Amino acid sequence: MSIKILHTADWHIGKQLLKIDFLEDMNLFLHWLIKCIEENEINVLLMSGDLFDQANPSQLAMKQYYYFLKQLLPLKCKVILTGGNHDSPHVINAPKELLEILDITVVGGVPEAVSELFVEIEVDNQKVVVAAVPFLRDKDIRNVVPGESYDDKIELIRHGINTYFSGVNEYYKANHNGVPFIVMAHLYAQGASVSESEREIQIGNQAGVESAIFGEEPHYVALGHIHRPQIVGKSHIRYSGSPIALSFSEKEDRKEVVILELEGNEFNISSLPIPQFRKLISIKGTVEEVKKVISNYKSESSLIDLAEVLIEEENENIEHIRILEELLTTESENGLQILKGSIKFKNELAGTSKLLTKGEDVSDFSPLQLFEKRLEQDASIESTQDFVNAFKEIMESMQSSDSID
Ligand SMILES: [Mn+2]
Incomplete structure (x- = not known):
């Protein structure tokens, strides 16, 4: 002994x-x-x-x-x-x-x-x-x-x-x-x-x-x-x-x-x-791929398996976001509960958050100033003036009585 x-x-x-x-x-x-x-x-x-x-x-x-x-x-x-x-x-x-x-x-x-x-x-x-x-x-x-x-x-x-x-x-x-x-x-x-x-x-x-x-x-x-x-x-x-x-x-x-x-x-x-009583898994892919994995899922655990879902799509689409929200609020099926999720669009439209540096607020800038900041980020644009003029034109047609600069 x-x-x-x-x-x-x-x-x-x-x-x-x-x-x-x-x-x-x-x-x-x-x-x-x-x-x-x-x-x-x-x-x-x-x-x-x-x-x-x-x-x-x-x-x-x-x-x-x-x-x-x-x-x-x-x-x-x-x-x-x-x-x-x-x-x-x-x-x-x-x-x-x-x-x-x-x-x-x-x-x-x-x-x-x-x-x-x-x-x-x-x-x-x-x-x-x-x-x-x-x-x-x-x-x-x-x-x-x-x-x-x-x-x-x-x-x-x-x-x-x-x-x-x-x-x-x-x-x-x-x-x-x-x-x-x-x-x-x-x-x-x-x-x-x-x-x-x-x-x-x-x-x-x-x-x-x-x-x-x-x-x-x-x-x-x-x-x-x-x-x-x-x-x-x-x-x-x-x-x-x-x-x-x-x-x-x-x-x-x-x-x-x-x-x-x-x-x-x-x-x-x-x-x-130690025996595993439930699995924690990650499911990655497009909305269609993720949905397929979930509907074909077979659990072998004694407790409900838990998943985090990582959706990646080409283009920004409100429908994809809605589907993710739905997945997150649905009761478990096939012994799998979706617990956590995120969505990423490859061609994401540049949001204003990326234009601002720390301490700056979107309200500190006029729409035209923000547009010009955005143009500065794009090295492929040669003549920014054409874009600025077009932008002013659009803004004027939207709010014809206000000055935009
Ligand atoms: Mn500790």
Whole structure:
């Protein structure tokens, strides 16, 4: 018997994408996870942040979380769960003492002492120690310096993160040296490839860190924050990714959980694919092509598949726009729901927006001035005066009493 650990992250319970609620997806995933933990005899479950999608999760989201924990209890699997940037440390920590009795450790936010991050696990005389580091907020890791620039701020955050993890390693060396060591973290490690639903990471904690900040001490780093499963730098530093696709940019991602098996002082690392409960697809083409794909669509998923539609037509046509609007408001058919759409015309008439530079408003110009701006953009026109005269003539016939210049 060796200690078996499962690493997952970024559940985003309560997540909605436009009008779709991922509640049912989450139900299916959590059901699968319970079975997976049972069948693989997992001793420890690590969830590296972003448990909920919202700082103030809905009652349904909370209920789903507690129901999952209840289902897990008979399996005697130790749970260690950290707060991510989406989570409120207070919401995660509220039931902390009660959960501790049930062998569920939650670290919602940065605790007062580094020692509070450490959890030692012993199974059949084998030991593992976990440092459950949650998302590090600005205020946790640096002192605000008045008048600092944006770049200064990023540099200070990066430095703060670095210092924090050095402290974690120092504590490990002083108190647990030699014990197989796992560090959990919720952050953006430089070099990781990101998707649409992670755009928020660009704001607030823009500071991507080098994976070298984790140092030489950890035998495994269980990362959360990036939704695509991946290795960062070295094979023992990994994002498990989110269990379900949370945006169209994740539609090609495989979804998985990472399994660690202790062998001597090292971990054997493998991954288990998570079944896909619904597909997210993109449909591209002309109106006719898109409509054909939709009417011939065959879904094999247990939940309704979701599509984004990208229509491209030669010429601008109000009818095409109407059809797209209709697709977006129609109920799902053939197990497919159109959720999102855009339309592009190759021969788009140049709109006024392209004529103006930043800060200019269309009302700042007379119609003739705008027309002249448009002419300037077209290098193929040799004699602009003929066009200007023709334009004046048209304008005069439209509003014969007004001066147009
Ligand atoms: Mn996150």
